[in-house]
Amino acid sequence: MLFNVYRPWLRLFLLTANLFAPVSVLLSDFESPWINAAAAIAHASLIYAIVAPGCAWLGPVVTRFHPRGREVWLTIDDGPAGAETEYLAKELQSRGVRATFFVKGNRLEAQRAQADQLHAAGHTLANHTQTHPASMFWWLFPSTLREELDACDAALLGAGVAVRRWFRAPVGLKHVFLHRELAARDMRLIGWNVRGRDGIASDPEAVVKRVLRQVRPGAIVVLHEGKKRSVEGILRVIEELQSLGYAFVIPSDEQLI
Numbered sequence: 001m002l003f004n005v006y007r008p009w010l011r012l013f014l015l016t017a018n019l020f021a022p023v024s025v026l027l028s029d030f031e032s033p034w035i036n037a038a039a040a041i042a043h044a045s046l047i048y049a050i051v052a053p054g055c056a057w058l059g060p061v062v063t064r065f066h067p068r069g070r071e072v073w074l075t076i077d078d079g080p081a082g083a084e085t086e087y088l089a090k091e092l093q094s095r096g097v098r099a100t101f102f103v104k105g106n107r108l109e110a111q112r113a114q115a116d117q118l119h120a121a122g123h124t125l126a127n128h129t130q131t132h133p134a135s136m137f138w139w140l141f142p143s144t145l146r147e148e149l150d151a152c153d154a155a156l157l158g159a160g161v162a163v164r165r166w167f168r169a170p171v172g173l174k175h176v177f178l179h180r181e182l183a184a185r186d187m188r189l190i191g192w193n194v195r196g197r198d199g200i201a202s203d204p205e206a207v208v209k210r211v212l213r214q215v216r217p218g219a220i221v222v223l224h225e226g227k228k229r230s231v232e233g234i235l236r237v238i239e240e241l242q243s244l245g246y247a248f249v250i251p252s253d254e255q256l257i
């Protein structure tokens with residue numbers, strides 16, 4: 001959990017080191033191995049902080065919650081996904097499962113009926129950017145980052161979502177200004193500590209195995225909609241976790257760690 005401990009001085013150090021590193025290398029004419037090595041370490045550390053979803057060096061990341069029993073938080077990213085979401089909503093209801101859907105704003109605007117269905121069934125909808133600029137997220141212009149956050153927020157507001165404090169970054173990437181923008185909106189970055197990697201390898205049994213290896217009470221599980229065999233994988237995970245006595249809950253802000 002060392003990487004998920006937020007230290008403001010570490011953030012300052014990382015950003016400052018990365019500002020001075022190229023200048024120092026240039027001034028030393030690339031000749032000092034020590035300066036070159038220090039610059040490389042500074043860059044590598046910043047890249048790690050950006051790329052590692054649970055790393056809190058640039059700002060706090062929620063990766064688990066205080067459970068009130070054998071509970072997990074199921075989070076489903078990238079929807080709504082049309083008929084798939086409608087089917088999934090019915091299946092979740094029949095299994096007594098509540099989940100949080102981190103939605104893409106542009107999909108939400110086009111699929112209000114599906115959003116209404118999720119909302120009415122007691123699921124929460126939260127911000128996953130407007131257009132999901134996955135690989136580009138970390139180097140968006142600050143104004144584009146703000147637009148991604150605000151447009152999705154407007155879509156959620158339009159869908160009747162009253163409380164909009166949670167944000168999940170596309171593929172868990174950070175942006176050096178992300179936490180500043182989230183703080184200005186009273187929002188928190190929600191990560192995970194259990195992932196099925198269902199976006200990469202969608203075989204439901206492989207997804208279940210990965211989840212079972214990592215799960216424990218208070219876990220945040222991330223799965224996806226709109227991928228090959230997504231719903232099948234989600235339902236298999238639910239089946240297995242329920243057979244182990246897990247309940248699916250949506251934690252309050254106070255429970256988040």
Ligand SMILES: [Zn+2]
Binds near residue numbers: 128170171
């Ligand atoms: Zn996503």
